[in-house]
Amino acid sequence: MSSRFRLYLDQHGSFVMLRGKKILLGITGSIAAYKSAVLTRLFIKEGAEVKVIMTPCAKDFITPLTLSTLSKNPVHSEFYRAADGAWNNHVELGLWADIMVIAPASANTIAKMATGLCDNLLLAAYLSARCPVYVAPAMDVDMLKHPATKGNITKLKSFRNAIITPDTGELASGLYGEGRMAEPEAIVAFVSGELKKKAPLNGKTVLVTAGPTYEAIDPVRFIGNHSSGKMGFAIAQELARQGAEVVLISGPTLQTTGNTSIRLIHVTSAKEMLDECLRFFPSSDIAVMSAAVSDYTPLVTSRQKIKKKGDDLTIQLKPTIDILAELGRKKKVKQVLVGFALETNNELENAREKLKKKKLDFIVLNSLKDKGAGFKGDTNKITIIDKNNKTTKFELKDKKEVAQDIVKKIIDFI
Numbered sequence: 290m291s292s293r294f295r296l297y298l299d300q301h302g303s304f305v306m307l308r309g310k311k312i313l314l315g316i317t318g319s320i321a322a323y324k325s326a327v328l329t330r331l332f333i334k335e336g337a338e339v340k341v342i343m344t345p346c347a348k349d350f351i352t353p354l355t356l357s358t359l360s361k362n363p364v365h366s367e368f369y370r371a372a373d374g375a376w377n378n379h380v381e382l383g384l385w386a387d388i389m390v391i392a393p394a395s396a397n398t399i400a401k402m403a404t405g406l407c408d409n410l411l412l413a414a415y416l417s418a419r420c421p422v423y424v425a426p427a428m429d430v431d432m433l434k435h436p437a438t439k440g441n442i443t444k445l446k447s448f449r450n451a452i453i454t455p456d457t458g459e460l461a462s463g464l465y466g467e468g469r470m471a472e473p474e475a476i477v478a479f480v481s482g483e484l485k486k487k488a489p490l491n492g493k494t495v496l497v498t499a500g501p502t503y504e505a506i507d508p509v510r511f512i513g514n515h516s517s518g519k520m521g522f523a524i525a526q527e528l529a530r531q532g533a534e535v536v537l538i539s540g541p542t543l544q545t546t547g548n549t550s551i552r553l554i555h556v557t558s559a560k561e562m563l564d565e566c567l568r569f570f571p572s573s574d575i576a577v578m579s580a581a582v583s584d585y586t587p588l589v590t591s592r593q594k595i596k597k598k599g600d601d602l603t604i605q606l607k608p609t610i611d612i613l614a615e616l617g618r619k620k621k622v623k624q625v626l627v628g629f630a631l632e633t634n635n636e637l638e639n640a641r642e643k644l645k646k647k648k649l650d651f652i653v654l655n656s657l658k659d660k661g662a663g664f665k666g667d668t669n670k671i672t673i674i675d676k677n678n679k680t681t682k683f684e685l686k687d688k689k690e691v692a693q694d695i696v697k698k699i700i701d702f703i
């Protein structure tokens with residue numbers, strides 16, 4: 290990833306918004322069309338699915354082969370395919386898209402869009418699209434300044450199309466001024482930023498805990514558990530994808546986020562996790578405690594490695610503070626608190642008791658009796674119980690899909 294792209298993403302904090310989005314990329318006849326190859330690549334890298342439509346003139350500037358290779362999809366250009374006469378359904382393309390991006394948008398295409406002309410596939414798809422449309426103009430300085438173009442752009446804005454302001458600089462004509470298509474990185478950041486604004490959890494801060502805790506016995510040994518952190522990290526990613534700013538406090542794990550909307554804080558022990566949770570909870574709207582926190586910690590941690598003596602060894606343990614219960618006590622009316630319950634028997638009964646005792650809004654139950662549920666694996670099987678005792682059972686799913694179910698429940702709840 291280029292440092293410029295990283296900078297944009299850091300500023301916009303919107304790394305995951307394009308994941309899974311269907312993007313219809315319209316390319317028109319402009320020298321800036323060469324940048325559309327990079328733009329396609331960035332969209333794909335962001336996890337989006339891209340279909341490209343080119344105007345006939347765009348093909349003079351960049352080949353369909355480049356774009357079909359980068360987008361991993363056939364490029365559309367004509368109303369029908371010459372080879373077999375099959376119709377390129379512009380209505381289907383328009384309705385398929387979650388977002389339409391026209392980059393570069395030439396003065397000619399902008400004028401046609403403003404007046405509803407429809408003499409190529411790109412314009413037909415534009416008129417058929419019901420999704421948000423983003424337009425990145427590219428033209429010479431005087432063309433952009435012309436009242437006709439200005440009027441057309443104003444008209445597009447009145448259609449609620451978003452205009453991605455062109456850059457100022459040296460132009461293909463040799464003139465200097467405004468008209469260069471925004472850089473692909475800026476377009477990705479712009480679109481991501483707009484999506485983030487519309488996302489259901491935009492403006493919300495969520496505290497998430499994940500992974501195990503390690504309680505030191507001596508400098509080389511600890512009491513821990515098998516938690517991999519996968520569930521908590523998947524929840525954090527999904528929350529960020531829905532627009533939230535996430536503070537993820539994690540015990541030792543191999544998981545990574547690579548997501549600028551997630552602030553990852555590493556801790557080791559239950560006490561460290563408690564301290565970080567107490568630091569961030571007051572400014573959080575929602576907290577999801579999925580960590581497998583150790584319930585006990587050694588009464589004394591030996592400063593030196595405990596030597597083998599041959600006799601039995603007894604380590605005295607003391608209880609740790611229940612972080613979730615502590616947050617339940619501090620919780621303000623508007624804050625949403627979600628806990629987990631990992632059970633092996635009397636699952637529903639135990640989970641309901643935890644929900645009540647820890648003052649939760651809902652609890653996510655997983656039972657180790659269910660095959661494929663719980664620690665380590667990539668799947669989980671959950672039941673969500675809310676404070677009104679509404680109980681929803683879910684099938685065994687990939688942890689990423691389980692995270693979607695949990696986050697959807699949070700969104701419905703708030």
Ligand code: CTP
Pocket residue numbers: 498559578579580581582583584609610611612613614627628629630631632643
């Ligand atoms: N939890 C916590 N702090 C602890 C122990 C647990 O925040 N010291 C949280 C976990 O993150 C989880 C919930 O409490 O969200 C339930 O954890 P679980 O281990 O299922 O239950 P416990 O309350 O520890 O009770 P038990 O081990 O007796 O089942």
